[in-house]
Amino acid sequence: MDRRVVKSRQAIRDAFVALMKEKDFDHITVQDITDRANVSRKTFYLHFLDKYDLLDRVIEDAIREMDEFGQCVCDLDWVPATEQCFQYLADRYDFFGTMLTQAGAPYFRRRYVESCMTSFREEIRKVVGRHPLPEEDAILQFVVHAYVGTVEWWLQQGMPYSPKVMADRVGRMLEAVYAQLPSLRQPVHAGENSPTSLAQLEAGA
The missing domain is CATH 1.10.10.60 (Homeodomain-like)
Structure with missing residues (x-):
């Protein structure tokens, strides 16, 4: 070109x-x-084509590059991998600090969450095998939104802690969560008298 x-x-x-x-x-x-x-x-x-096309391409290029980077660190242990991820964000602070904290680009956050969902789901597969855990979608929602929310906070605050410090805290917590996954193989069975849906709750009101 x-x-x-x-x-x-x-x-x-x-x-x-x-x-x-x-x-x-x-x-x-x-x-x-x-x-x-x-x-x-x-x-x-x-x-x-227009500014919307520009936004779409900027977002898709950023997500693709981030996914490629994620593949490079996915075999590391949680703490060093998390440090690499936070360093990646820090090195591109102008971009991520804008796109993840700017009300004008909510689509970027959605794509970032989707990317993290894929990555964290792959990590679950490494721990528990190819068969999904019971209520795995709830586990993923918890882990991904906790991580993305922490990243957003860190960027909004101007990166008050170094990538190394963030990795030591966030990486160790992620490591602890994933270490517990094998214990979650059994589904939760609600008791006969415990309402498990909105309809049951309303019926009991």
Whole structure:
């Protein structure tokens, strides 16, 4: 690919992310982006259909790169793997600090959660084998949203602790949770008199 094409595309993406730090996505115009990137509108439309297409591509590229990185550290123990992940985020703080804390990009958070769901599910398979645990979806929701919420907090606070400290705390907790997974093979059986659904609760009211 022509170096000028690559350079202009990167300039557009960099300008877009910079603008996301300043205003909500809905308030960003193509003109804002081209002015910041110092390119023409014609150049913008040679690369992207509109600002929504630009957002989609920025997000998908970031998720793909993050997934590829995750594959590189997935064989490490929990603490060193978690340190690598937090360092990855720290090295790209301008991007993740914007996309994960910016109200204008909720789709990025959803894609990030989906990516983490896949990664943490694969880790469950390593521990308990290919057969799903009872209520595994609830376990995944707990682990993933605890992790993503911690990442968001860390970024919102300006990374108050180093990746090494975060790994020691978060990585050790994840390690402890996963160590307990084999003990969760048996499903929970509610007692006959224990309501287990909203309908049962309402019926008993």
